[in-house]
Amino acid sequence: MAIKYGEQLLEGSRLLYGPEDISTINHLKNLNRYYDKAGRLREVAERVRLGYQVSRKHFSLNHSTTEVSRLLYYKLLIAEKDYLGAIPVVYENIAVLTDSEDDAFRRLHYLGQLHGLYGLTEQHDKREEILLEQLELNIQLMGNDTESSEKIILNLGGIYCEQKKFTKLRELMTRFDMKLQC
Template structure:
């Protein structure tokens, strides 16, 4: 803008006007009209669409609600993290979770760091992150996540049954990544725990024993495999090279 002497008015008045125009503040983020009430209404619309399983519509409103939350709240805010988690759930229900891979990882990271692992939002974010890792076949990252989950379990019966479940996942991932010695160790750990919590005998441990037999065969530990079959009578034929 040109600010110079004008013949239509006093020079001082024009000069002050120029300074005033230059010093005008730039539009703030909230000049776009975001308020908590507006975000809340969008969230309600998203929730109504989700209850009717209209996932694409829920995603549309959820995206808008997240956009407003990003303006009003810092990323470490529980309100922002919750909106992000909720939007990720909509994508999951629509079978579109890989489309928001970065959002899923971000929700897991933020919720773990700022809400703690036992918060409801953190648990959902953790589950969605796990599902994403499986969809992307990122088994090394899945191993780390399962090991971290196992480390957080206590000694109650409920936690021990959860441990059985996660040990089964862990040794499957070891097998998928060709870490057969670690797979064997984890299978044996699960076998011991299952025998303690559920009961001994082939009828209570047949699936785990079958996995162990397959693992020993893969590692060419034929003597150990044969001993296992002799003791437990597992129905598995090991083809030997």
């Protein structure tokens, strides 16, 4: 029902106010959310792209409409396996973060997304860079507890093994009193 009425509302708003009016953009965002909740986001892929573009054009990057549109666009890119296209979207999420502790945890989450995306796009140097940043931020937030950083350390160690950076691997394992063999 929400999708049916949302479609009518969006069409009416387009006719009355135009395709780039603020109310039309908000109706588009809401309708795209309905499709997402129904598991049908890919059916409206072009509208999701449009919603992202017009929200960025008419609102700030940290406006709630832009944030929701960006999230839906990111979900669409992942569903379409456009991992390279998703990377700038994650950086845009990072760009709007503040220095708050909550946002530091969000940054940690986004760094994890970047690590995965760089892995899927085989950008190993970038993965190393992101994991180093993620490790330092995790230590800053969680303390020097190796357990909370173990997955990051092992991922970084795996990259060092792949790249045959054995000195860096040895230094990393020594720093955290862990063992990893290539």
